[in-house]
Amino acid sequence: MITIIKKERLADKVTRLVLDAPLIAKKAKAGQFVILRPNERAERIPLTVADYNRETGDLSVIYQTVGRTTAELDLLGVGDMILNVAGPLGKASDLEGIKRAAVVGGGLGCAIAYPQAKALFELGAKVDMIAGFRTKELVILEDEMKACSNLTLVTDDGSYGTKGLVTDALKEKILAGAAYDTVIAIGPPVMMKYVSLLTKEFGIRTIVSMNPIMIDGTGMCGGCRLTVDGKTKFACVDGPDFDGHLVDFDELMRRNAAYRSEEQEEMRHFHECNLLKGNG
């Protein structure tokens, strides 16, 4: 059992939790994740480590309320306990030797991209961050990202920052002469796919971070498998970071949609239950 010590709404449906998890905070590194189960009937969901403090034992995770389990997690507040939190899991990002990087985040992916940018910044790399959101209301972590990088913010509808896609902004920077040795892209699979296609043209090494469906997070179920360079890999133990030029993104997108109808059904139940509770 792990206690929530801080809860902060970052944008609509996007929330940061700070947990009192000294064992995990002591070990966690950028790129790793935890598996969390809010209550007995819930699923085990993977959430990337967003921040940690080795001295205080604080561990931050950021989630978006999309399915039933995140909705149930969202019912918990400061002082409440989360039934199970296991981690840190997965391999830490290999940021060794990177001098000049572009870190591209899409939507909630910025919550995962930000610790990578911060870690690179602390290692002395020069970092450009390109953060893309659908619209102004969904922008998160702007101050944090600015503090560790030269930030370019784009929105799909132009309501904040520059109007456009992260790939447009990245291409512009590359063409303007930014000599990146590495691009890190974290966000929806479709975004990572197009960033990887772009950087392939320019021959820039590209790391993407996978967030597939997963149960145990220790290599036991194979639910998180994906094809990398023609071989089957498990995101939980072989990743979550992979070479973006080698990942089969189309397969990944199909697999991520595997339970969409079941998830919608569960959400309907959840809302009905809460409506009943509200009326009762």
Place this chain on the structure above:
Amino acid sequence: MANMQQNKTPMKEQLPNIRNTNWDEVACGYTAEEAMHEASRCLGCKNPACVKGCPVSVKIPEFLSEVAKGNFENAYRIIRSTNALPAISGRVCPQESQCEGKCVRGIKGEPVAIGRLERFCADYMMQKQQKASEPAQNGEGKIKVAVVGSGPAGLSCAGDLVTRGYHVTVFEALHKAGGVLVYGIPEFRLPKTIVENEIRTLEAMGVEIMTDMVIGRVLSVDELFDMGYEAVFIGSGAGLPRFMGIEGENANGVYSANEFLTRINLMKAYREEYVTPIRKGRSVAVVGGGNVAMDAARSAKRLGAEHVYVIYRRGEAEMPARREEIHHAKEEGIEFLFLTNPTKIGVDEKGNAESIRCVKMSLGEPDASGRRSPVAVEGSDFDLAIDTVIIAVGTAPNPLIRMTTPGLETDRRGCFVTSDGNTTTREGVFAGGDAVTGAATVILAMGAGRDAAKKIDEFIKSK
């Protein structure tokens, strides 16, 4: 005078067409009268072959003689003195190739139903709520030993170490203790209340269990030594699923047996009140011929499948599953395709599995393992329409501990190298069960856990 009835006393079972729609236990157990009657079939051999067939050397004639007299509590104590988890082994051991396979009564007629009687004694005690366990022991001041993994190897090792006077902490990676007993073996074959009860008994004896502790990530083996543990037992099992490497294997609707069974058993996907999603296939292909394949097939049936096919590349006689599981599966309407091997999974435009292509096999010359190796029959390909595929072709040990523990050697299959079955290449680190042997049975893992406990005791005393 022994009861000379030739056949085993039958045990009541749920009817096949009723049980394949529910998750309750298939076999209902003996009554006290049935147990006494069956136990009296034992001849009480002076030199009992059955005991030699048992990986944990249960004193079989001794406990059977107590059962025959109606002294069930005494019988339980005798079993419990060498077997930490009798309610479990009585249900899942392959008795036909162990104790019962050696029973002299089996030469002419059926062997004594040792497994059913072991189960009876354990269940009897559980119902009486008087666990024959030692009182909880205070761990203070005792020498600390860490056990990694709470499956059959870890639990049996922990039970023995606590009895030997150590302070034992079991570290489990998942949120619930029990390992394969809770994530792998289904409710209808091994009710989870039975597993919980056996674990509670161990806790009452003083075993400390910590969940969500992924050793190799949260803590390393070296850190366990830093924390004051004088020896570490690794019973991390063989939990890494193998796939076949055929086209279409990453399609939606294709599961490893581990994922399919974990969603059902650990995550309770079959119960309304749990959130876990699972595909309820109408037509399901299960690839493989072991106990795990039987468990997956019978679970798919219970989720409501109309057709469940077990596809196995060798013949029925070569199947590694327990006879009883094959028998039960057939009764429940599982369709077996023997001498058949999948070569490709057909995928629709949305990425879902829609068919499985198979080829017929014939058995050729015996291979290195002594089993006749299957050879594809040319031109015998056919397609089977399915919507779900479950791959149950075996598992390998998880690499997490090997990768994070310097000096701990493994062989090319990823199994820990040991000098005597338990002692690894790192001083103070012992291992046992599937992590050493590769995927095997619950009882062999329990036997290995016991052996390791003895070696850990010797190691610590010799320091």
